[in-house]
Amino acid sequence: MCYNYSFVTTNRELQYWVAFNIVPGIGRVKFAQLENYFGKLENAWQAGPADLKQAGLESHVIKSIQEMRPHVDTASEMERLERAGIRVYTFHDDDYPARLREIYDYPPVV
Numbered sequence: 001m002c003y004n005y006s007f008v009t010t011n012r013e014l015q016y017w018v019a020f021n022i023v024p025g026i027g028r029v030k031f032a033q034l035e036n037y038f039g040k041l042e043n044a045w046q047a048g049p050a051d052l053k054q055a056g057l058e059s060h061v062i063k064s065i066q067e068m069r070p071h072v073d074t075a076s077e078m079e080r081l082e083r084a085g086i087r088v089y090t091f092h093d094d095d096y097p098a099r100l101r102e103i104y105d106y107p108p109v110v
Helices: 011-022 029-038 041-044 049-054 061-073 074-083
Strands: none
Touching: 011 029, 011 041, 011 061, 011 074, 029 041, 029 049, 029 061
């Protein structure tokens, strides 16, 4: 398996990685499905149920996304993390912990 580690997540896109990380039922496989289908997770966050289904998500996961979206303010989440001094990395980022890349079910966001 070959990874493109030169990808750097922009702050705008990173907020959607953080948002999806909050949604129950979204893990490594679902992140990959969303990214492969929508290109950017921002597009996935704004997608309707039919598009999420086309991306390969199951009904219970789509329901979970729809229930969480109104309660997650992506910009506020990023501000909260910044105030706490927390840096967030996706598995695409060069600074993502190398040891985590080695495990099968690596977390998409750390």
